[in-house]
Amino acid sequence: MSDPVNTFEAQQEGRPTGPLVQGYEVIIGFETHAQLSTASKIFSRASTAFGAEPNTQACAVDLALPGTLPVMNKGAVERAIQLGLALGSTIAPRSVFARKNYFYPDLPKGYQISQFEIPVVQGGAVSFFVGDESKTVRLVRAHLEEDAGKSLHEDFIGQSGIDLNRAGTPLLEIVTEPDMRSTAEAVAYAKELHKIVTWIGICDGNMQEGSFRCDANVSVRKPGAKLGTRREIKNLNSFKFMQQAIDYEIRWQIEEIEDGRAIQQATVLFDPDTGETRAMRTKEDAADYRYFPDPDLPPLAIAQEWIERVRSEMPELPRAMAERYVTTHGLSAYDAAQLTQSVALAQYFDAAVAAGAAPKLASNWITGEIARRLNAQDIAIGEAPVDAAQLAKLIVRIGDGTISNAAARQVFDALWTGEASDVDAVIEAKGLKQMSDSSALETIIDGVLATNEKNIAEYRAGKDKAFNALVGQVMKASQGKANPAQVNALLKTKLG
Template sequence: MSHAKLIQGYEVVIGFETHAQLSTASKIFSRASTAFGAEPNTQACAVDLALPGTLPVMNRGAVERAIQLGLALGSTIAPTSIFARKNYFYPDLPKGYQISQFEIPVVQGGEVGFLLGEEKRTVRLVRAHLEEDAGKSVHEGFIGQSGIDLNRAGTPLLEIVTEPDMRSTEEAVAYAKELHKIVTWIGICDGNMQEGSFRCDANVSVRKPGAPLGIRREIKNLNSFKFMQQAIDFEIRWQIEQIEDGHAIEQATVLFDPDTGETRAMRTKEDAADYRYFPDPDLPPLVISADWIERVRAGMPELPRLMAARFVADYGLPEYDATTLTQSKTMAAFFEATARVCGNAKLASNWIMGEVSRRANALDLGFDALPITSGQLAQLIGRIGDGTISNNAGKQVFEALWNSENADVDAIIEAKGLKQMNDSGALEKIVDDVLAANPKSVEEFRAGKDKAFNALVGQVMKASRGKANPAQVNDVLRAKLG
């Protein structure tokens, strides 16, 4: 691929498997709650525990969310898909198998597009399939034994699998962030990585350019973008060192330890054959009609990439601005509300991407929880636009708005005496006084020294206590200096 960057002469190849927990109130095959944080084993019913005689019943809401993802990513939605049993034995897997999809998944193909800096990238998807989550082994608080919490058992997941299209850690993290944005934007997943709602597994391998794909190692359960970056970087360096030292890479599943910043092998990687997949006899094929797909499509929100394209077309924004402003639904809505009222989309974009975002990020605030409203920001931008206040004064007004409730822009301007001097007579008098007091600078300017002009502008601004309009000062000075 053209955007591959080499590390010590090696090309990096990365593919992702992401488990997105679906935002249904109940589990995929039972009525038990999916709420997070309950006491261990209080949300596992007879079906989740696989008690004899229990049968799974498909959750319609989980299928609906799979359809939404397929529509958002331009995938094919299989009219008929099949559930399979993935057999393995682990203490937190009550049935001794996991219900998943193997040969015919519900969502097939599709792609995720995003910007890496200013450059457009696309990652192709292989599939997304529905499956149930396993329970959880708990080791904290137990000495010489483990606890098993089956609250998660049966929680609905969509496993989203990419082609090995990524060629750098930066690209992998940008893909994961874009996918996270899409699933939260369309509301199929709450995206809470700390609670395990969005878990990424990265398949990493290295090779010499043009060589066949290398042996991959899978880094499991990366639950933050920061750890993802660190884990993949470490794994790339480790694999290159192994190969350079003459060792062969073995296919394995590894875990990332945030304390040491290293990955460590957990087990050698199984292949599909090791799981002895076969169709689940308790679940009929999942049939999705064209009508059902159209009903879901009608209820879909405007997608981020389409909204960004509209921002470019309707507001004349650069693509970079439009993409940044559609990082979240609340940010996009805040921008639109501001731009509509103030009538200056670019200035609104600059303020929101700059000062507003900087302060929101510092306090970890979403755009739905800001201490400033879109109406207040629009009024502030309007006052800068009509020359009432300067850009610098605008920052002081913004500071006051941010730190006080229900403040009015005009009242702050008045109270702080920030109005620009737009009275040309008063300004001309100040300019005359400054020119009379600074004959040396006037002489230097006429001798061709531009710095002298800037010095005179500074003197006028000082004499007006910053209230003169800088553009107007320039004009009056140039007229008087000839």
């Protein structure tokens, strides 16, 4: 029996190729473990809260004491349904649980309860942007399973311990086809999936605490050749390390092949201190796990009525919201995708538009100046010193001609740095109001024209740069306060 989790056995005829690395095509697939946001474990009532003292959140079921039986957590199933609906997947009306057998100290039962032949979520896709290019990665499946415990190694005393608090924590393992062709695509996919699971609230997405863990299957091949042997990089818990690990693994595999050595299928770990991957164990296949149906759990039946109820309670999804922004506000698909990177960012944009900001200008400010400052300070939109109402007021003042774009940047800087808290107050205090009085502007323009006969002659001879020079002279004479649109209109009238 073939292993449905082995995505690299999928047929690749007709799949797009990506940029070559030293003459090799890179093939990447992902297996992501998303810890579901239930208060209790998947088959017991023990707490899933993070940070408790070791072994204080492991009950008799988690410890696999004799006579204990697992009971399915309804909330975990509902969260799996939510993900399937969000990704356009098929929700299996009947799925089954299996025992995945392997021995490890942090696995009390000697097997992990997972899904094998019939997962709860089947197919689907994740679409995202790499730069301004749209990409889509197909999903094989998403299946429910329990987490194992954690081995704690105290090197300084030469001892190890086992913490079973995580044992039985509900996970949804999301498996892709090997559709990614570069590190950039892989990281963009992971970020998009992270956005979706946190957007719909099925996972808190905390990578440092292990709530969202990615395993990257990486192989290389010459274009047109059969799929290469893959190595699986386990437990990538930051997007930065993900990029570094995949880049290193690609280079390492190419060097091995070029030196005449064959790649051995293996599970590897990434060491952020050295920037290198190292083999942990040879990679197991399905036969090694001796899967068989779990006799203690009946098949999981999901009625269509249940699916429709979950659908009716779900929030507007980021893709649907982005499409609405394109249709309603006339934004580009790329800008709409940027604004729906998180619920908080979309809410900020919506609040700015509701307060009177022109949608396109609001989008430009949020994805431009605000995004730049958020990244520089490593803060989220919820921590931005300028709220949506003040951004809207600033944009309104640009639109009604009160201030120029250049002056608006000065106002924004004052708001962001805490120098002031109100747009109009900054405009008055700094004297940034544009000069829009036609008679005053005409006086300045007449003075400029009287001393720039050469530019006038060149403009009338068809040289557009001469007109720009005259505009510049007027702006200089007005100390930057003249309304550029009025200056252009009055100059053209006076020049005939």
